[in-house]
Amino acid sequence: MTKQQVALITGAGQGIGKSIAERLSHDGFAVALLGRHLDKVQAVAKEIKNNGGDSFAIKADVSKRDEVFNAVKETQDHFGDFNVLVNNAGVAPTDPIENVTPNELESTFQINVGGVIWGTQAAIKAFKLLNHGGKIINGSSQAGQEGNPNLTVYGATKFAIRGITQTTSKELAEDNITVNAYCPGIVKTPMMDDIAKNVAKNAGKSEEWGMQQFAKSISLGRLSNPSDVSNLVSFLASKDSNYITGQSILVDGGMVYR
Ligand SMILES: NC(=O)C1=CN([C@@H]2O[C@H](COP(=O)(O)OP(=O)(O)OC[C@H]3O[C@@H](n4cnc5c(N)ncnc54)[C@H](O)[C@@H]3O)[C@@H](O)[C@H]2O)C=CC1
Numbered sequence: 594m595t596k597q598q599v600a601l602i603t604g605a606g607q608g609i610g611k612s613i614a615e616r617l618s619h620d621g622f623a624v625a626l627l628g629r630h631l632d633k634v635q636a637v638a639k640e641i642k643n644n645g646g647d648s649f650a651i652k653a654d655v656s657k658r659d660e661v662f663n664a665v666k667e668t669q670d671h672f673g674d675f676n677v678l679v680n681n682a683g684v685a686p687t688d689p690i691e692n693v694t695p696n697e698l699e700s701t702f703q704i705n706v707g708g709v710i711w712g713t714q715a716a717i718k719a720f721k722l723l724n725h726g727g728k729i730i731n732g733s734s735q736a737g738q739e740g741n742p743n744l745t746v747y748g749a750t751k752f753a754i755r756g757i758t759q760t761t762s763k764e765l766a767e768d769n770i771t772v773n774a775y776c777p778g779i780v781k782t783p784m785m786d787d788i789a790k791n792v793a794k795n796a797g798k799s800e801e802w803g804m805q806q807f808a809k810s811i812s813l814g815r816l817s818n819p820s821d822v823s824n825l826v827s828f829l830a831s832k833d834s835n836y837i838t839g840q841s842i843l844v845d846g847g848m849v850y851r
Pocket residue numbers: 603604605606607608609610627628629630653654655656680681682683684685704732733734735736776777778779780781782783784785
C-alpha cells in the first residue's frame with residue numbers, strides 16, 4: 594500500500610492556489626492550505642474534506658520566515674509526512690516605473706521572493722528530517738519570461754523566481770529534491786482582475802480595455818482558467834516529473850515562445 598503523499602500549497606485561499614489544492618487532493622494528496630486569512634483557507638479545506646479529501650488549513654504570512662517554518666512543521670506533524678511544497682502565494686502591484694515606491698519594491702520582494710526562499714529552506718529541513726527527497730514547485734509567470742509594461746517590480750520578482758528555481762535545483766539534486774516552476778499566462782483570478790483594473794485606471798480606459806492589453810497576445814485566443822495551471826502543477830507534483838528539475842514551464846496559451 595503506497596503511503597499517501599502530502600503537499601503544502603501557499604496562497605491557497607483563492608485563485609490558482611485554491612485550484613492547485615483541489616487538484617492535488619483529487620490526485621490523492623493530503624493537502625495543507627496556507628493563507629494570510631484563516632477563514633478563506635479553512636473554507637477551501639472544508640470544501641476539499643466535503644469532497645472526500647484530507648485537508649488542513651494554516652494561517653501564515655510567507656514573508657515571515659518563522660511562520661513559513663512553522664507551517665511546514667505543522668503540516669509534517671499533522672499528516673506524518675511531507676513531500677511537495679507549492680510556493681504559490683504572491684502579490685502583483687501594478688505601476689508605471691516612475692510611480693514605483695520603496696515600500697512597493699521591498700514588500701513585493703519580501704512576499705514573492707522571500708516566500709519562495711523561506712519555503713524552500715523549510716522544505717529542505719523537513720525532507721532531511723524525514724530522510725527522503727521531495728519536490729518544490731514555484732509560482733513564476735509569463736511575466737517572469739517577458740517584460741510586461743506596468744509590472745516592473747512584479748516581473749522582477751517572477752524573473753528572480755526562475756533564477757532561484759535553477760540555482761536551488763542544482764544545489765538540491767544530490768538530496769533527490771527537484772525544483773521547478775510554473776509560468777502561467779493571463780489567468781482569471783482576483784489578482785488578474787486587479788491588474789487589469791489598475792492598468793486601465795493608469796491609462797484612463799475601461800476595465801475591459803485593461804484586460805484586453807494582456808489577452809490580445811494569447812495565440813489560443815482565450816484567457817486561462819486556474820485549472821489550466823493546476824493541470825501542469827499536478828504533473829510537476831507527480832512521479833512522472835521525477836527526471837525534470839530546474840525548469841520554468843510556460844502554460845500561457847501561447848504568449849511567450851522560449
Ligand atoms: N492570475 C494570473 O494571471 C497569474 C498569476 N501568476 C502567479 O500565480 C500565483 C497565484 O496567483 P493568483 O491566484 O492569480 O493570485 P490571487 O491574488 O488571486 O491569490 C493569491 C493568494 O495568495 C495569498 N497571499 C498573498 N500574499 C501572501 C502572503 N504574504 N502570505 C500568504 N499568502 C499570501 C493571497 O491572500 C491570495 O489568497 C502568484 O504567484 C502569481 O504571481 C502567474 C501568472 C499569471
